[in-house]
Amino acid sequence: MGGPKSGRWGRRTRRTTVEACLSIDAAQWQREEILQPGCSKTGVQTWTVPATGVLLASIRYEVNTRDAAYPWLELSYSLPGYTWGPGPYVRDTVDLVTTGLHFGGLRWWFRCPLVGRSGPCGRRVQKLHYYGSHFGCRQCHRLTYTSCQRAHQAERLAGRVAQIRCQIDIIQRGLASAQRRFERFTAGR
Numbered sequence: 001m002g003g004p005k006s007g008r009w010g011r012r013t014r015r016t017t018v019e020a021c022l023s024i025d026a027a028q029w030q031r032e033e034i035l036q037p038g039c040s041k042t043g044v045q046t047w048t049v050p051a052t053g054v055l056l057a058s059i060r061y062e063v064n065t066r067d068a069a070y071p072w073l074e075l076s077y078s079l080p081g082y083t084w085g086p087g088p089y090v091r092d093t094v095d096l097v098t099t100g101l102h103f104g105g106l107r108w109w110f111r112c113p114l115v116g117r118s119g120p121c122g123r124r125v126q127k128l129h130y131y132g133s134h135f136g137c138r139q140c141h142r143l144t145y146t147s148c149q150r151a152h153q154a155e156r157l158a159g160r161v162a163q164i165r166c167q168i169d170i171i172q173r174g175l176a177s178a179q180r181r182f183e184r185f186t187a188g189r
């Protein structure tokens, strides 16, 4: 395995889905005014089970966008348990990026902080996902989407159906041939 911040590059038989991970979303944070120019703020992001509202995990964030040339975000979380509480803490520093919108205004992005074998990732992304022990982009964590996995399952199933049809065809031809042989045999008696 790579360095302390490396993503998981090894092969996995079944890829984890994005939906199964804890994620932070730059667009959502922008709507909630966590990401905005010229400010510094701290807060706690929580994740709950939608049906029950039970707390799943929480992390502390610190956003600093006072220096427009170097806006950053620090994510702190205590492990195990994934809830913000007594240390020791894991800290991920994430660079923030803005792009101008067509009709004015800014759009905020995270820069993936993970470092892989080929060096820092640095992808500009809307979402970072928690997997392994750090936040990183979907590509670094080799995450897939549930819809994508379902499509692959459907593809595999279609392949299996075709295979079974082919086997049935062979069996039916064999039976027909045996039937003809039997008919010839009984006719000849």
Ligand SMILES: [Zn+2]
Binding pocket: 112, 113, 114, 121, 122, 123, 136, 137, 138, 139, 140, 141
């Ligand atoms: Zn990445």
